[in-house]
Amino acid sequence: MEKKGMIAIILAAGEGKRMKSSIPKVLHQVCGKSLIRRSAELCGGLPLEKKIVVVSPQGEALEKELPAGFEFAVQEKPLGTAHAVLAARSFLKKWQGDVLILCADAPLLRLETLKKFVEKHEQDQYYGAILTGRLPNPTGYGRIVRGGNDEVISVVEEAHATVYEKAIEEINSGTYCFDWPALQDALNEIQIHPEKNELYLTDAIQILALQNKPISAYCVDDAHEIMGINSRAQLAQAEKVLRQRVLENLMYQGVTLIDPASTFIDETVEIGQDSVIHPFTVIEGEVKIGRSCEIGPFTHIRGGTNLSDRVEIGNFVEVKASQIGEGTKAKHLTYLGNAQVGPHVNVGAGTITANYDGEAKHTTQIDEGAFVGSGTIFVAPVQMGKRAVTGAGAVVTRGKNIPDGAVVVGVPAKILQQNSEVRKQK
Ligand code: UD1
Ligand code: CA
Secondary structure (H helix, E strand, O other): OOOOEEEEEEOOOOOHHHHHHOOOOHHHHOOOOOOOHHHHHHHHHOOOOEEEEEEEOOOHHHHOOOOOOOEEEOOOOOOOOOHHHHHHHHHHHOOEEEEEEEEOOOOEEEEHHHHHHHHHHEEEOOOOOEEEEEOOOOOOEEEEEEOOOOOOOEEEEEHOOHHHHOOOEEEEEEEEEHHHHHHHHHHHHOOEEEOOOEEEHHHHHHHHHHHHOOOEEEEEEHHHOOOOOOOHHHHHHHHHHHHHHHHHHHHOOOOOOHHHHHHOOOOEEEEEEEEEEOOEEEEEOOOOOOOOOOOOOOOOOOOOOEEEOOOOOEEEEEEEEOOEOOEEEEEEEEEOOEEOOOOOEEEEOEEEEEEOOOEEOEEEEEEEOEEEEOOEEEEEEEEEOOOOOEEOOOOOOOOOOOOOOOOEEEOOOEEEEEOOOOOOOO
């Protein structure tokens, strides 16, 4: 059968009341990525004619989260999922192809699964397809009611389900493909549910079925994939499932995790082969770690950090927005923020980069082969030259750059020796 082409619509305009949050639900994160960004990235992996996100009138914050190529439809009031699709109508004028509808609150869906689902729909002769899954406790989800030929005849929301329907374990993921002209006709027939004051997209299924426009269902193997996030508890569950996936993927790529159960790594982190991550380590945001590094235990590495190969970052060390050169070590009780550290530097215990002056963040540059004595404080912006040395407890003040090879001591740090032989080049 000839492919008709597809347009994606991501529904992201709901109030997310059950989150009890002052920020939109879809901006909450799992493993370092917002829910909306995850849905948007899924769309990036599919051949689509157009990508539309339905947002609330306060949706500007969402626009920043999305990669290029999305169009924004505004749903003036959150009057339900069918109403949200209708809000995208003006972007679909004269469209005769299919639409892929995604809910922005389902962060565990895998691209491979979505691709298979879309392909199946394109091969089938149905007017629509629903991605479903089987959950032992389907509370809160719409139940899939199948007819004699296994086609879907309706989706019943929890609030309206009979005891028999509630016993159905197959649930609606909120991901659908539809023939757009057929869906549009059905949307026009949907009646408001007065008790919730909402138009349900799921009502379109029964309307189409009664018009003899059959709907198929594709049931995923791993029901986690279709989990929707409505509450903070579900957000934490999703985080756990996704974290496991992230950690397994890292181990598969050749990273040793001593104890995955106490290791917290965002999906945005890259780690090279033969690096070892010790327990109680948190690595978050956009971070790149090279090969054969040794991280932890009790280490916090934050966004914007880049570690070269063979770097050692030990216990109670926090590194943020810093570049650390090959073979450099910071093994105990240290804060490196906005630091540019060269290769083969030894950062002594208790070293602090005082990067913030109350107004802006400043850079500390520590050059190749430098030896930073225990308890050194760098008041940024400041630079320490190649193979220079600071004595224990030195406070290197703002702008008082240390020349190459010099030894400085004291508070504020003063030059003790100009060209020390203490540090030979490696
Ligand atoms: C919905 C489905 C349910 C399914 C579940 C899967 C309906 C009526 N029910 O329920 O069958 O099992 O998802 O997780 O569709 N949204 C808007 N505008 C609105 C309302 C919602 O854009 O006016 C968006 C939300 O931002 C969210 C998505 O639509 O991304 C789903 O809305 P939500 O309220 O979470 O629906 P559920 O009650 O979870
Ligand atoms: Ca939901």
